[in-house]
Amino acid sequence: MLAKNMQVVYKMPDALTDVVTHYCPGCTHGVIHRLIGEVIDELGIREKTIGVAPVGCSVFAYNYFDTDFAEAAHGRAPAMATGLKRVHPDRVVFTYHGDGDLAAIGTAEIIHAAARGENITVFFVNNAVYGMTGGQMAPTTLPGMTTTSSPRGRDVELQGFPLHMAEMLAQMPGASYIVRRSVHDPGHINQTRKAIKAALKVQLNQAGFSLVEILSNCPTNWGMSAMESMNFLKEQMVPFYPLGDYRIADAVKSLIVK
Numbered sequence: 001m002l003a004k005n006m007q008v009v010y011k012m013p014d015a016l017t018d019v020v021t022h023y024c025p026g027c028t029h030g031v032i033h034r035l036i037g038e039v040i041d042e043l044g045i046r047e048k049t050i051g052v053a054p055v056g057c058s059v060f061a062y063n064y065f066d067t068d069f070a071e072a073a074h075g076r077a078p079a080m081a082t083g084l085k086r087v088h089p090d091r092v093v094f095t096y097h098g099d100g101d102l103a104a105i106g107t108a109e110i111i112h113a114a115a116r117g118e119n120i121t122v123f124f125v126n127n128a129v130y131g132m133t134g135g136q137m138a139p140t141t142l143p144g145m146t147t148t149s150s151p152r153g154r155d156v157e158l159q160g161f162p163l164h165m166a167e168m169l170a171q172m173p174g175a176s177y178i179v180r181r182s183v184h185d186p187g188h189i190n191q192t193r194k195a196i197k198a199a200l201k202v203q204l205n206q207a208g209f210s211l212v213e214i215l216s217n218c219p220t221n222w223g224m225s226a227m228e229s230m231n232f233l234k235e236q237m238v239p240f241y242p243l244g245d246y247r248i249a250d251a252v253k254s255l256i257v258k
Contacts, residue, residue, distance in 0.1 A: 012034075012037075013034065013037030013038045013040070013041045014037075014041050014046060014066065015036070015037035015038075015040040015041050015046045015049070015065060015066055015067060016033060016034065016037040016064060016065060016066060017063065017064055017065070017066045019063060019064065021033075021060075021063075021064055022060055023057065024218075024219060024220040025219070025226065026217065026219040026225070026226025026229060027057075027216075027217065027218065027219065027220075028183045028216045028217055029057060029058070029125065029216065031183050031189060032123070032125060032183060032192070032214055032216065033061075033064055033065070035189070035192055035193045035196055036065075036094075036096075036123065036196055037065065038193065039193065039196045039197045039200060040067065040200075042197070043197070043200060043201070043204070045092045045200070045204070046066065046067055048090065048091050048092055049067040049068065049091065049092045049093075049094070050067065050068045050069065050070065050084055050088070050091050050092070050093045050094075051065050051067055051068070051069045051070070051093075051094055051095070051096060052069070052070045052071075052072050052077045052080050052081045052084065052093065052094070052095045052096070053069070053070075053071060053072065053077065053095070053096050053097065054071075054072045054073065054074050054075060054076060054077040054095075054097050054101045054106065055073070055074035055075075055101065055132070056074070056097060056098040056100060056101045056130075056131065056132050057098055057125075057131040057132045058096050058097055058098060058101075058125070059071070059132065061096055068091075070084065072095075074101060074105045074106070075101055075102075075104070075105030075106030075107075075109060076106060076109055077095040077096075077097055077101070077102075077106065077109070078095060078106060078109040078110050078112075078113035078118070078120070078122065079109045079113070080095075081093045081094070081095045081113070081118070081120045081122075082113055082116075082118050082120065085118060085119055085120050089119075092121070092200065092203055092204065093120045093121070093203075094120065094121040094122070094123060094200070094203075095120065095121075095122050095123065096123045096125070097122075097123075097124060097125070098124075098125050098126070098127065098130075098131060098132075099124070099125070099126045099127065099128065099129075099138045099139060099140040099165075100129075100130040100131070100133070100136075100138045100139075102122075102124050102165065103126075103138065103139040103140055103163050103165050104138065104139045107139075110122070110165075110169065111168075111169070111172070113209060114169045114172040114174055114175045114209045114211070115172045115173070115174050116174050116209075117172075117173070117174025117175070117176070117208040117209050118174070118208075118209050119203055119206055119207070119208055119209070120203065120209065120210075121199045121200050121202070121203045121210045121211075121212075122199075122209075122210065122211040122212070123196070123199075123211075123212055123214065124165065124211055124212065124213045124214065125214050125216045126140050126165070126213055126214065126215050126216065126237075126241065127215075127216040127217060127218040127221075128140045128141050128142055128145065128162075128218070128237065129141060129147055129218050129221045129222065130147075130221075131218050131220075131221055134148050134221075135147055135148045135218075135220070135221030136148050136149040137149045137150040137154055137159065139162060139163045140162050140163060140165070140241075141154050141162060142154065142162060142236060142237070142240050143156050143161070143162065147221070148221075162240070164241065165213060166178050166179065166180040166211070166213045166241075166246045167246055169211060169246075169247075170246035170247035172209070174208060174209055175208065175209045175210075175211070175247050175249075176202050176207045176208035176209055176210055176247070176248075176249040176251065176252050177198060177199055177202045177207075177208075177209075177210035177211070177247065177248055177249070177252055178210070178211050178213075178245075178246045178247040178248075179195050179198075179199075179211075179212055179213070179244065179245045179246060179248075180212075180213040180214075180215065180241060180242070180243050180244060180246065181195050181212060181213070181214050181215070181243060182214065182215040182216075182233065182234075182237070182238055182243055183214060183215070183216060184215070184217075184230050184233040184234045184238070185230075185234070188243075191243075192212070192214055195212045196212055198210075198252075198255055198256050199211070199212050201255040202252050202255055205252070205255060207249070207251055207252045207255070208249070208251075208252075210252075213241075215233060215237050215238060215241055215243075216233070217229035217230060217232070217233045
């Protein structure tokens with residue numbers, strides 16, 4: 001029992017399960033899960049929410065969200081989410097994936113889901129590396145950045161330039177809400193939470209495709225401490241992948257959380 005002069009200022013979201021995650025120490029996947037869980041609770045949609053996760057660091061997300069969940073093949077979460085939403089249009093369907101999944105193996109699926117204007121919400125965690133499979137170079141790996149498959153640094157003449165997914169998907173007429181956020185400090189975490197809420201409200205209002213790209217760290221595969229990885233995220237990732245709103249259709253501007 002709380003003392004008379006004490007009050008609860010935070011509790012775990014009901015939309016999350018009370019288990020230990022498999023994420024590496026210092027990884028911000030847990031922070032992003034918490035934000036999504038908080039918004040699901042706030043909107044009162046837990047009982048009608050269906051999450052979809054593919055292969056990658058997100059592969060066990062169904063253990064962490066206390067909602068209905070589906071597991072998709074690598075890269076195929078947007079396609080599965082499309083089917084789920086069309087069969088159950090009254091449900092809130094979101095996908096959760098990393099850059100190796102969404103920007104490489106699932107490139108076709110995410111582009112066409114956006115082009116069709118599917119009424120789903122996508123949470124895209126960009127940490128510039130294949131996190132689960134060994135730290136290989138991803139489509140979002142920065143120029144000069146070392147990985148297990150680019151030990152001398154990404155050479156754009158040999159391996160091409162990184163993909164800017166938010167900018168690319170914002171060109172799709174079917175997309176209603178495309179933004180990029182980060183979780184490298186409390187202020188940006190709060191901005192990310194607002195974007196997550198806005199994206200889900202877009203779906204609740206039948207307004208079309210929404211995506212929140214979230215810049216994240218990967219201490220293990222970047223070979224850094226948690227603090228070093230946060231500094232890299234702020235000083236290297238954010239300048240290369242500018243934060244901002246890349247597409248907000250006129251029909252959804254009133255839904256944006258200030």
